[in-house]
Amino acid sequence: MATPLDSFHAVIPAGGAGTRLWPLSRASRPKFLLDLDGSGRSLIQQTWDRLNDLVPAERIHVVTGHAHAAAIREQLPDLTGLFVEPSPRDSMPAIGLAAAVIGAEHPGAIIGSFAADHVIDDQVSFAEAIGQAVAVARTGLVTTIGITPTGPSTAFGYVESGDRLDVEGAGSARAVRSFVEKPDAETAARYVAGGAHSWNGGMFVTRTDVLMGHLERLQPGLHAGLRTIAEAWPTSSRDDVLDRTWPGLTKIAIDHAIAEPVALEGGMAVVPGEFTWDDVGDFAALLDIGAASSPETVWVDGSGLALSEDGTTIAVVGLDDVIVVRTHDALLVVARDRAQQVKDVVAELRRRGRDDLV
């Protein structure tokens, strides 16, 4: 008997270094490959586990660059669907490539895209949200999961929900009125008080043919390129066509290419995600998700997070809410409320020509 997720494929775009988590994350060792919460599984492995609980391994696809393909294969030994981009062109070409190829092979397939480097807690709620999103996507709407805010965060974009939709198996689905960028504190507080706004977790669930249709209309050049690649995919000219076509694809995020314009046309839906979610954007977020300090740490009138990647002992004296990260080749000390500025360290190191450290 068919189950609701039978035609569902998961796509994991794995890109971006996460410069605000330097020196843990590096260009050569991006955030998604790291075990940031000390769980024993990297963020992409946790993402895999979460999705593999819903669909078999052969329906989980990862899109990444050449630099990280080997590490991903090593971390995800059951992965069969790895798309290797010739160069980074942002999230729309990455997800579009998977959509075009999967849709050609499995007409009517529904894909959901999930960032490789987010943290989600509560698998039951996650599965419930995916089930509803797939039911809504089947009706032809591009569906996102709106994370129920735990507070007026200014670190995330928001989804404004509109009228309730009448979809069987998706009792909580609503139309999306609009997507809004990261707000200021006052606006965020108003959003959370109002109840119509949820966090944009960057998760999109859609029929491949619906996505390709939107692309054909909104980004015809990109659409044509993806079609060309998808047609060559099962043939011996796959790599030639990919290498030739890819550099010409429009570099654009799925939010700008699809989510924002389609929402304004009434083509987007949102289902609530009641689970704990974080994009672990900086070290303050890492503290928020409960990351533990290295057990050897000595605190004397101090508090915060101390991570010693090389196992050496860290001592903190007379400083509260401080984050200390030691790797074999670098050391970061940052005030918790300045965690966003760590990217400035990476910029400065690049300026100094210390690409070996970034």
Next chain:
Amino acid sequence: MATPLDSFHAVIPAGGAGTRLWPLSRASRPKFLLDLDGSGRSLIQQTWDRLNDLVPAERIHVVTGHAHAAAIREQLPDLTGLFVEPSPRDSMPAIGLAAAVIGAEHPGAIIGSFAADHVIDDQVSFAEAIGQAVAVARTGLVTTIGITPTGPSTAFGYVESGDRLDVEGAGSARAVRSFVEKPDAETAARYVAGGAHSWNGGMFVTRTDVLMGHLERLQPGLHAGLRTIAEAWPTSSRDDVLDRTWPGLTKIAIDHAIAEPVALEGGMAVVPGEFTWDDVGDFAALLDIGAASSPETVWVDGSGLALSEDGTTIAVVGLDDVIVVRTHDALLVVARDRAQQVKDVVAELRRRGRDDLV
């Protein structure tokens, strides 16, 4: 022709780990062996240089424990007078040993004791102070150098000066009225405003026979033990007598054994030291003496001192007046105004049985 410093011998007691400079200083690598100010010379080498400018190498003596004898010989290749204590018995037995042996060999000798781990700037003023102190000591007074305060420090003891003395070649000498312990801030401010108080830099200049005479009266057991050792010193039984006698010597600092009681009897004098002096008691002091951060350090809205002993890059974001010290095996992050509490880290590490780190 005889010069005023002809009978002068310098004695450098080299002991004490300096736990407030952990993780730079360790039991096995005490403060005096470290190049703390980046000058290229360790503190004991700087002390040697300062004294060797005044007296020849054969009149500079170091007293230390077995653990550091080899390192001192390596750092001071011209040193001929090394006294190795069988065990640490504080400063009075250490200086007393040197006084007894030097006095037996050179009747009428004047010794000056100088800590191995202090920083002094302005050799001209230092030499001027020593010259005056030796002139006063020749008259039979135990003479200290009172450091002219640069501010109302609560980190040092003070010397209260009394009446002016009439000694040729020591126009600034005064009697010592008393020695006072580290004061509170209000008292320190009053001392500095009053003008009669100077910092006790722990430098004592005295005729050996005068010192031994005070010891015979005030610490007769210690005096007898030192005499016994000094008599055996030129003989083949030196080591036997030293090992047998040393453990019974009273463990006491020269301040308590001699300076404080003799001052109350009117037997102490003080000459002013107009030079910059610091005992580099903690990392805040290290900042005060102008220690420079490792050149690779990246500061983003931050300030303080960042020392990377292993050459790795340190980045500090959003923290002012912070001190960061990285060694190959440990890491300290401390607020400048909490620098004294670093000793609590060492205590905690001992409690945890991490003697390898202290």
